[in-house]
Amino acid sequence: MTTKLTTFLVGPPRTGKTCISNHLADLTESLGDRQYHPTQGVRILEFDRSIPVNGKAVEVACEVWDCSGDSRFHASWPALASSANAVIFVTSPDTRERDLDAWQNLFPALAPQQMAVFSHSYVGGGSGSSKGARFRPLSTSPLAKVAVLQTSLETDPDAIKKEFDVLQAASYSVYRESSEKEEAQLMA
Ligand SMILES: Nc1nc2c(ncn2[C@@H]2O[C@H](COP(=O)(O)OP(=O)(O)O)[C@@H](O)[C@H]2O)c(=O)[nH]1
Ligand SMILES: [Mg+2]
Numbered sequence: 001m002t003t004k005l006t007t008f009l010v011g012p013p014r015t016g017k018t019c020i021s022n023h024l025a026d027l028t029e030s031l032g033d034r035q036y037h038p039t040q041g042v043r044i045l046e047f048d049r050s051i052p053v054n055g056k057a058v059e060v061a062c063e064v065w066d067c068s069g070d071s072r073f074h075a076s077w078p079a080l081a082s083s084a085n086a087v088i089f090v091t092s093p094d095t096r097e098r099d100l101d102a103w104q105n106l107f108p109a110l111a112p113q114q115m116a117v118f119s120h121s122y123v124g125g126g127s128g129s130s131k132g133a134r135f136r137p138l139s140t141s142p143l144a145k146v147a148v149l150q151t152s153l154e155t156d157p158d159a160i161k162k163e164f165d166v167l168q169a170a171s172y173s174v175y176r177e178s179s180e181k182e183e184a185q186l187m188a
Helices: 017-024 028-032 071-081 097-104 157-187
Strands: 003-010 042-053 056-067 086-091 115-120 147-151
Touching: 003 017, 003 157, 017 042, 017 056, 017 086, 017 157, 042 157, 056 071, 056 157, 086 097, 086 157, 115 157, 147 157
Parallel strands: 003 056, 003 086, 086 115, 115 147
Antiparallel strands: 042 056
């Protein structure tokens, strides 16, 4: 049976969550659309990926939750976030640690390998974009143990999919371990 993994994309408005989600789902045509359409609530994208787990290809049904960065939707997240197998924090070079606090607190059950930070830059997307600046978590932050990837749909779109697969593989392993534990408990 194919395993379903749910990945949340969260972060401040206009960081590129919707563009990255579309790219992951191969809906790339909307990148040319220069007009900004803020996401209302959440958009759920579904697609399959074959991911390498311990040298073996595993089929995974990916569900990507492209969340709105607008704080007026925050009240609905706690009820939904518990279904996440992975989370990607999408930031701009201007994003500060505290901008992510509300989001980070939503995923207390996820281990660092189930999380990634995409420090996303594009022309016109924040003052530091062109200087190679990136989001850096504080050394005391829970995010300090999380992989930070500098992403750009213009210069390296494949790196985004590759990192997504790494995240899926890690989340898949966590998911398998916990379901095996549950099964063992049922048998005992
Ligand atoms: N050229 C380009 N534009 C981007 C890129 N990422 C985001 N944008 C633009 O930046 C704006 C905000 O992106 P969006 O994905 O909607 O941000 P969200 O609010 O985080 O979902 C949109 O107008 C996008 O077209 C990118 O990698 N390249
Ligand atoms: Mg959006």
